[in-house]
Amino acid sequence: MEFKKYTLDNGLTIIGEINPAAKSSAVGFFVKTGSRDETKEISGVSHFLEHMIFKGTEKLSTIQVNEAFDKTGAQFNAFTSEEITVFYAAILPEYLLDITSLWIELMNPALRDDDFDIEKNVIKEEIAMYKDQPDFVVTETCRNLYFGKHPCGNSVLGSVKSIENLSAGQMRAYFSERYAPNNRMLAVAGNFEWDKICQLAVQSCSAWQKKETSRDTSDYPGAKKKKFLKKSRLARQHICLMTKAVPAQDNSRFAAHLLCSIIGDSTGSRFFWEIVDKALAEIATMHFGAMDGTGIFQTYIQCSPENSSKVMDVVNNIFTDVSEKGITEDELVKAKNKTLSALVIKNELPMGRLIDLGLNWTYLNQYRTISDDIDSIKAVTKDEILNLVKRLSLQDFTIVYLGPG
Amino acid sequence: MTGHFDKHILKNGMVLLGEPMESVESAAFDFALPAGSSRLPDGFCGAANIIADWIFRGAGDKNNRQLGDALDGLGLHRSSSVGSAHLSLSGVLENTNLYEAICLFADIILKPALDNEHFELAKELAISDLLALDDDPQQKVMLKLRELFYPYPLGRSTAGNLDELKNLTAEKTRHLIRENFNLSETIFSVAGKYNLEKLTSQLEKLFSTGTAKKTQPIEIRPQEHKYTHIHNDGAQVHIGLMTPTVTASDENYYNARVAVSVLSGGMSARLFTEVREKRGLCYAIAARYHGLRESAGIVCYAGTTPDKAQQTIDCILEEFERLKEQISEEEIQRAKAGLKSSLILQSESSSSRAIGIGSDYYLLGRVRSLDEIKQNIEACTVDSVLGFLRKKPFRNFTIVTIGPKEIIVQK
Numbered sequence A: 001m002e003f004k005k006y007t008l009d010n011g012l013t014i015i016g017e018i019n020p021a022a023k024s025s026a027v028g029f030f031v032k033t034g035s036r037d038e039t040k041e042i043s044g045v046s047h048f049l050e051h052m053i054f055k056g057t058e059k060l061s062t063i064q065v066n067e068a069f070d071k072t073g074a075q076f077n078a079f080t081s082e083e084i085t086v087f088y089a090a091i092l093p094e095y096l097l098d099i100t101s102l103w104i105e106l107m108n109p110a111l112r113d114d115d116f117d118i119e120k121n122v123i124k125e126e127i128a129m130y131k132d133q134p135d136f137v138v139t140e141t142c143r144n145l146y147f148g149k150h151p152c153g154n155s156v157l158g159s160v161k162s163i164e165n166l167s168a169g170q171m172r173a174y175f176s177e178r179y180a181p182n183n184r185m186l187a188v189a190g191n192f193e194w195d196k197i198c199q200l201a202v203q204s205c206s207a208w209q210k211k212e213t214s215r216d217t218s219d220y221p222g223a224k225k226k227k228f229l230k231k232s233r234l235a236r237q238h239i240c241l242m243t244k245a246v247p248a249q250d251n252s253r254f255a256a257h258l259l260c261s262i263i264g265d266s267t268g269s270r271f272f273w274e275i276v277d278k279a280l281a282e283i284a285t286m287h288f289g290a291m292d293g294t295g296i297f298q299t300y301i302q303c304s305p306e307n308s309s310k311v312m313d314v315v316n317n318i319f320t321d322v323s324e325k326g327i328t329e330d331e332l333v334k335a336k337n338k339t340l341s342a343l344v345i346k347n348e349l350p351m352g353r354l355i356d357l358g359l360n361w362t363y364l365n366q367y368r369t370i371s372d373d374i375d376s377i378k379a380v381t382k383d384e385i386l387n388l389v390k391r392l393s394l395q396d397f398t399i400v401y402l403g404p405g
Numbered sequence B: 001m002t003g004h005f006d007k008h009i010l011k012n013g014m015v016l017l018g019e020p021m022e023s024v025e026s027a028a029f030d031f032a033l034p035a036g037s038s039r040l041p042d043g044f045c046g047a048a049n050i051i052a053d054w055i056f057r058g059a060g061d062k063n064n065r066q067l068g069d070a071l072d073g074l075g076l077h078r079s080s081s082v083g084s085a086h087l088s089l090s091g092v093l094e095n096t097n098l099y100e101a102i103c104l105f106a107d108i109i110l111k112p113a114l115d116n117e118h119f120e121l122a123k124e125l126a127i128s129d130l131l132a133l134d135d136d137p138q139q140k141v142m143l144k145l146r147e148l149f150y151p152y153p154l155g156r157s158t159a160g161n162l163d164e165l166k167n168l169t170a171e172k173t174r175h176l177i178r179e180n181f182n183l184s185e186t187i188f189s190v191a192g193k194y195n196l197e198k199l200t201s202q203l204e205k206l207f208s209t210g211t212a213k214k215t216q217p218i219e220i221r222p223q224e225h226k227y228t229h230i231h232n233d234g235a236q237v238h239i240g241l242m243t244p245t246v247t248a249s250d251e252n253y254y255n256a257r258v259a260v261s262v263l264s265g266g267m268s269a270r271l272f273t274e275v276r277e278k279r280g281l282c283y284a285i286a287a288r289y290h291g292l293r294e295s296a297g298i299v300c301y302a303g304t305t306p307d308k309a310q311q312t313i314d315c316i317l318e319e320f321e322r323l324k325e326q327i328s329e330e331e332i333q334r335a336k337a338g339l340k341s342s343l344i345l346q347s348e349s350s351s352s353r354a355i356g357i358g359s360d361y362y363l364l365g366r367v368r369s370l371d372e373i374k375q376n377i378e379a380c381t382v383d384s385v386l387g388f389l390r391k392k393p394f395r396n397f398t399i400v401t402i403g404p405k406e407i408i409v410q411k
Helices: A045-053 A062-070 A093-106 A113-131 A134-147 A160-165 A168-178 A194-205 A253-264 A270-276 A305-325 A329-346 A350-364 A370-379 A382-392 B047-054 B064-073 B095-110 B116-135 B137-149 B162-167 B170-180 B196-206 B253-264 B270-278 B306-322 B329-346 B350-364 B370-378 B382-391
Strands: A002-007 A013-018 A025-031 A075-080 A085-091 A184-190 A226-230 A237-244 A281-290 A295-303 A398-403 B006-009 B015-020 B026-033 B077-082 B087-094 B187-192 B227-231 B237-245 B285-291 B296-304 B398-403
Touching: A002 A194, A013 A194, A013 A350, A025 A093, A025 A350, A045 A075, A045 A085, A045 A113, A045 A168, A062 A093, A062 B270, A062 B329, A075 B329, A085 A093, A085 A350, A093 A184, A093 A194, A113 A134, A113 A160, A113 A168, A113 B270, A113 B296, A134 A226, A134 A237, A134 A295, A134 A398, A184 A194, A184 A350, A237 A305, A253 A270, A253 A281, A253 A295, A253 A305, A253 A329, A253 A370, A253 A382, A270 A281, A270 A305, A270 B064, A281 A305, A281 B116, A295 A305, A295 B116, A305 A382, A305 A398, A329 A350, A329 A370, A329 A382, A329 B026, A329 B064, A329 B077, A329 B087, A350 A370, B006 B196, B015 B196, B015 B350, B026 B095, B026 B350, B047 B077, B047 B087, B047 B116, B047 B162, B047 B170, B064 B095, B087 B095, B087 B350, B095 B196, B116 B137, B116 B162, B116 B170, B137 B227, B137 B237, B137 B296, B137 B398, B187 B350, B237 B306, B253 B270, B253 B285, B253 B296, B253 B329, B253 B370, B253 B382, B270 B285, B270 B306, B296 B306, B306 B398, B329 B350, B329 B370, B329 B382
Parallel strands: A013 A184, A226 A398, B015 B187, B227 B398
Antiparallel strands: A002 A013, A025 A085, A025 A184, A075 A085, A237 A295, A237 A398, A281 A295, B006 B015, B026 B087, B026 B187, B077 B087, B237 B296, B237 B398, B285 B296
């Protein structure tokens, strides 16, 4: 695999990792913007804008955009989080230049008023869809409670009210600031010719105007609050806990990831043996959410309302035990094996590789090979994990219960 | 993908299928055991979920914890899934650990501990998962739809039936395992990096002791197509609909696949364009082919707020009906490009291939090569797809909705 990088005068960076053995290629734009970069008045604009990017440009109508993607058989989509918006496509190598060219074109959307009005309905439907997913509701509520006024607590979707009040003009202003070339990046992985991609980007993106962008990347310790939400139609209790973890830029991020695997992987973890295996809850998992300048450990539990307090006793005991005694060597070895095999399998596909490549560049401004990540995971020690839990205090969590009451 | 497949039939009748992949370091495998939801006798709906959990709670000389630790120690990512025909036990891992994983799975299939205490826990989890479906209307609507659409018992709920789950005992379930873990009807598939010779002799040795017998085909009873509404006070009406079409062995199979791709293959396809892009009725709207060996359908899902539900279903049905009237050359070309490209993209994943070759073998009795599929897709034309649709139009829908409002279905 060979890594390539080029930066235009306007700050747009193009990166690529070439794997001539791959049968496909993947290409994407990574824009460093999300709900944490929004004010209350424009809540949900990043995600809404992600939808509007597909609605066409001065040259292309919505229908033409969809047809242009589909005639190549591309598997394409986009996602928006609290801090990043990613547009991506997996594609056969012969269509890569066409699709890259299409993405570049779409990066200057028309943002037409009539498209904006129709898409507003789609966004409101998406908000309604997630309302019917209690795991999503409890997680979003917990994030909001944990972060309080810190922007990382902002809702990605926004509310029906904020979406209704949003104007196309506000979206255009947000676009021109946050989608500046120095705040986005073009990444390519798999089987492709670097020179051709680079040439295309130089020709088509050099006129984009650089702009000053900034973001509040202050760390946040979390609110340590508790909330009960009652919804009588629910059958199960949905519980979300959040505690402070390390930022995406922190060298302890690999230790944090392994810690989550040891405590809350879906198989073989402490949660698994103490909670799921004993049928106290059907789901009990813990994830590490590495963010720009901050980070969270996020636990999600789904159980019967009657088991709720018993499950929380077990969770508290596990957190206390890990905080006091750390983890065992055996647990660490198993977590490393699982994490390493997942990493290798994911990166066998150019699409999987593209995401890691792009996120590493976005957060670290750094190219990391798969071997770099493998070495970092292998190097984590028991003591490093113990130091991490001592530093972070797992027991001081924010918690939200959502259930029939 | 080299275009080469391995096939070997073990002495006990179990089929080994393999697809070597040069550019990967992983190996993925799948044991498809004939213990899916339709293969179990009446009164045992959901038992396969208990079995899928129970057999992992200790096997061979290992107790529950030792077995879990051994599987994790190999870096194995495993999953169990219950389908209509099979209970699938699959895994993916770094290729050098494959043989050790197969040893553990042989114990899980042939020598599970199956003690009473763990039965109760597995049963409780299966019941919990079933109850939790009420909090997941999107999944629930699809399960209910398949249950009502397919001839009984092919679409029987893979999540189970509450009363039947509660009535299950360890003894009855042990009997089911003995009866249904029939090796002569089991398909083992592997894809990625593996050594065929080593694997074949290992499987011959490990599986020489299991049950192998001829079983009776299941009796199938057609059902009446109808509309069912399940009330809940959620934010959306979740709409599922299904219409019969040809199975994978039918000469018109590829015409059916291209037709559904014209309807819902990509963002330029008709359903997305008409329902979402032009009218803004839904966020989630999609249709796809869903096939069993004996029966198949086109399944469609849409989620929408109550005041738009009627317009959404009317619009979807109109698009299904309109399809046979006219399709443009460009639409056919896009549909074919989408199908071919997804085929090639999937061919890079060892997990997709292990499941894919096993499923081909079950549905068709052989594995199709990438070239064969490509040629068949390529051979579809506007005329062939329209000809097929006019002969077998997408009609006679089974419809299920879950949500705060019912819809009116025209006869």
